[in-house]
Amino acid sequence: MKDDQAVLATPDYRRFIEDLKSRVMAARILAARHVNRDMILLYWDIGQAIDEKQKIHKWGDAVVEMVARDLKAAFPGSTGFSPQNVWRMRQFYRGHTDAQFLAQIVRELARQGKPCTFK
DSSP, rough: HHHHHHHHHHOOOHHHHHHHHHHHHHHHHHHHHHHHHHEEEEEEHHHHHHHHHHHHHHHOOOOHHHHHHHHHHTTTTTOOOOOHHHHHHHHHHHHHHHHHHHHHHHHHHTTTTOOOOOO
């Protein structure tokens, strides 16, 4: 036990712990960025899917409310599928269809193994 205290007091051990703490923080930040990126891609993808189905099947705006209800039922512990948020997803898709943004979306979805078509 006395040896443990001696190790804890050394500058080398303190630097070691600081390095480990930095690694943990960096990994947490990176994970949060990936989660945020993936959620943004998901929301854009859901918006695109709704918009596409509305055009193909001539579904009215009520389908947005239905999608929100069905997603909330399918994922009861999740947040983010309120009718207001699903409306925002569709609006997000409609507002971000410029070529540069689309190229980034296609790369990210392809990297994740998800096909992406634009009409």
